[in-house]
Amino acid sequence: MFSYRHAFHAGNHADVLKHLTLIATLRHLMHKDAGIQFVDTHAGAGLYRLDGDYAEKSGEAADGVLKLKGLPADEQVEALKDYLSMVASFNDKGSSRVYPGSPFIIQRLMRHEARDRLKxxxxxxxxxxxxxxxxxxxxxxxxxxxxxxxxxxxxxxxLPPPVSSSGSRRSMVLIDPSYELKTDYYRVLDCIQDCLRRFATGTYLVWYPIIPRPEAHDLPRKLKTLCSQVKKPWLHATLAIGRATGGDDTGLSASGMFLINPPYTLKPLLNEALPVLEKSLGRGPGQGWSVESGG
Structure with missing residues (x-):
């Protein structure tokens, strides 16, 4: 049960998609002054060393954030520039030793004056x-x-979150289990259904791996159906870097983000950023990206 360690995967292409989407979502939510309760259900270690034994053993960051380090400034579109700036803020100038996980990204953007809280x-x-x-x-x-x-x-x-000082209730939840167990896919669905019953106006972000497993392909479809039933808007984004040619490549090559009650500003940002990520991170057959929305 406890074999998965995100330290092996920190800064990979899936983290790039997840954290770029997370930052863009946070920026929009914070346009309103009212405080927000943030929840990260599977927080990991929070900070990761890309020059440590775990990350260097897998080498996944080399096909993710490290590959973006030398991206020309004119190719760094808004959401990508914001993401790279966030990662850089945890490192000395020119260094790429530290990678911030979701907890530290959220904490870095939290507003003291709004009394934001992170669980x-x-x-x-x-x-x-x-x-x-x-x-x-x-x-x-x-x-x-x-x-x-x-x-x-x-x-x-x-859920529902406590009332803020302004009298409103606001919450953003990130759900990104390891999916080591196939039951995680069903737990995500049950969790989202329960969340919408308890607090229908919250913003919910679900990350998932795109792998040859029926549960992985069923998850976004079932989430769309659930959103349709409760009449909630959704956004679904995927990024596939494809399979490397000329070698044994069995690692994760694609992942997705599914959001319920997403910011209206997110879709155009992802439509601008994901083609750049595909071009920069793509390795071969099967690479691509998509952004769709509904509700």
Whole structure:
């Protein structure tokens, strides 16, 4: 159950898609002054060393964020520029040693004056210990909390979110389990259904791997059906870097992001950024991208 470690995959193409989408979503949500409750159900360690044993062993960042480092300025469209700037802010000038996970990206953008709050959950004992230590260095006080709990279950107690100082309720939830177990796909569906029942106006982001497994291909289709049933808008984006030619390539080559109640500004940003990512990260047969929306 605890074999998955995101440190092996930090900064890969899937992280690029996930975190570029996350940052663009956060930017839009923060246009309103009211505070937001952020939840990361599978937070990982929070920070990763790209020059560490785990990342260097897999080498996945080389086909992800590190491949974008030398991208010419005129090809860095708005969302991509924002993403690369975020990663750079965690490193010394010219360095690419540290990669920020979702918890640190969210925390970096949180607004003290709005009283934003971040709830982090991680079950893996080693990653939970690392996450706790990394968050403690921020000295963020009560604005960020870390718990070793099942994020799917813990989320239920957080929705609907508490009323903010302005009298409104706002929440954004990121759900990105490892999908090591095929039951994770069903748990995501059950979780989203429960979330919409508890707090229908929240913004929900689901990351998933695109792999040759029926559950992986069924997940976005079932999420679309669920959104249609409850009359909620959705956005579905995918990025495939294709298979490398001339070698054994069995790693993840594609992933997707599914959002419920997405910002209206997100689709044009992704339509602009994903062609650049395909061109920059694409390796061979099967590469491509897509953005669709409905509701």
């Amino acid at each position: 982090l959950f991680e079950l893996h004992p080693t990653d939970h210990k690392s996450l706790t230590g990394n968050i403690e260095q921020l000295e963020a006080g009560r604005t960020v909390s870390v718990a070793r709990q099942d994020g799917f279950e813990a989320l239920k107690a957080l």
